[in-house]
Amino acid sequence: LPTLSMERGWVAHYLYQYQGFWHTSRQLQGVLSCQKHFEAHDTDILIVTTPKSGTTWLKAWTFALLNRKQYPSIQNHPLVTNNPHLLVPFLELVLYIEKDFLPDLTSFPTPRLFSTHLPCVSLPKSVTESTCKIVYLCRDPKDVFISLWYFTNKLRPESKGVISLQQAFDKFCRGVSLYGPFWAHVLGYWKKSLEEPEKIMFLRFEEMKMKPSFVLKELARFLGCPFSKEEEDAGVVDDILKLCSFDNMSNLEVNRYGKLSSGEEHKAFFRHGEIGDWKNHLTVEMIEQLNSITEEKLAVHGLRF
Ligand code: A3P
Numbered sequence: 210l211p212t213l214s215m216e217r218g219w220v221a222h223y224l225y226q227y228q229g230f231w232h233t234s235r236q237l238q239g240v241l242s243c244q245k246h247f248e249a250h251d252t253d254i255l256i257v258t259t260p261k262s263g264t265t266w267l268k269a270w271t272f273a274l275l276n277r278k279q280y281p282s283i284q285n286h287p288l289v290t291n292n293p294h295l296l297v298p299f300l301e302l303v304l305y306i307e308k309d310f311l312p313d314l315t316s317f318p319t320p321r322l323f324s325t326h327l328p329c330v331s332l333p334k335s336v337t338e339s340t341c342k343i344v345y346l347c348r349d350p351k352d353v354f355i356s357l358w359y360f361t362n363k364l365r366p367e368s369k370g371v372i373s374l375q376q377a378f379d380k381f382c383r384g385v386s387l388y389g390p391f392w393a394h395v396l397g398y399w400k401k402s403l404e405e406p407e408k409i410m411f412l413r414f415e416e417m418k419m420k421p422s423f424v425l426k427e428l429a430r431f432l433g434c435p436f437s438k439e440e441e442d443a444g445v446v447d448d449i450l451k452l453c454s455f456d457n458m459s460n461l462e463v464n465r466y467g468k469l470s471s472g473e474e475h476k477a478f479f480r481h482g483e484i485g486d487w488k489n490h491l492t493v494e495m496i497e498q499l500n501s502i503t504e505e506k507l508a509v510h511g512l513r514f
Pocket of ligand 1: 264265352356359453454456478480481483486
């Protein structure tokens with residue numbers, strides 16, 4: 210490996226810049242292993258996000274819609290007893306994170322459903338060369354930033370104290386955040402989704418909140434399993450939305466008390482689940498600064514929040 214730039218991260222570890230994006234050293238091992246070894250199938254589906262864009266929610270939606278025939282009842286659905294991150298594992302953070310052995314993916318049913326935070330430029334070759342589908346979810350950077358700030362502070366060792374909003378903000382604006390720069394991450398997939406709309410569906414957290422049934426039906430269509438008229442009449446779309454709703458998911462026993470194998474508590478992935486909490490935290494100057502970066506980096510490409 211070439212010498213990588215490094216910076217103090219938001220938690221306790223250093224971040225390393227690889228292919229233009231920031232990773233912890235452990236994650237980077239997973240990124241490299243995944244780039245080298247992951248063989249995408251044409252039928253695979255990848256959920257791609259930057260952290261705190263609504264990954265957990267989209268995992269739940271996608272798992273529920275792909276498996277709706279197998280699990281018609283929401284009472285004894287796997288999502289009631291499993292956190293979505295267990296049902297839809299991250300490639301580089303979970304499956305390929307161990308240095309010494311490669312994951313056995315043979316038990317995954319077709320279509321295999323995985324997730325990743327990998328930036329577009331770092332996707333394994335087999336992903337770009339196969340006909341596998343990518344669902345990219347983005348969110349207003351102001352909300353992503355606040356969500357990430359809360360999440361990071363939960364992960365920081367007590368001895369380190371909290372990272373202040375201002376400190377985190379300065380790093381975020383400079384692009385120094387997990388899988389940051391945020392704007393470059395979004396832009397990579399935005400451009401690709403315009404070039405290859407049959408391969409990449411570009412979603413927004415805000416649309417999922419405001420038009421849930423429309424977006425869920427679009428997602429099902431994109432993934433090649435549209436809801437039939439009979440299913441819609443029978444309330445299947447509404448059932449999935451109810452099952453995956455913030456209120457339902459955040460109150461499930463498994464999500465209140467469980468932990469991921471990497472140590473994060475499941476409940477850390479459920480905070481408010483709303484649009485616009487940034488209004489309660491950011492100063493006018495911070496809002497102007499984030500808006501102006503977003504305008505400069507994304508609006509010129511037709512992407513606005
Ligand atoms: P907030 O911190 O703004 O509440 P990720 O899953 O990518 O880590 O993102 C976490 C964010 O998604 C958190 O945002 C969390 O509350 C929100 N979220 C998780 N599950 C959700 C759901 N079912 N509906 C809406 N938002 C959800």
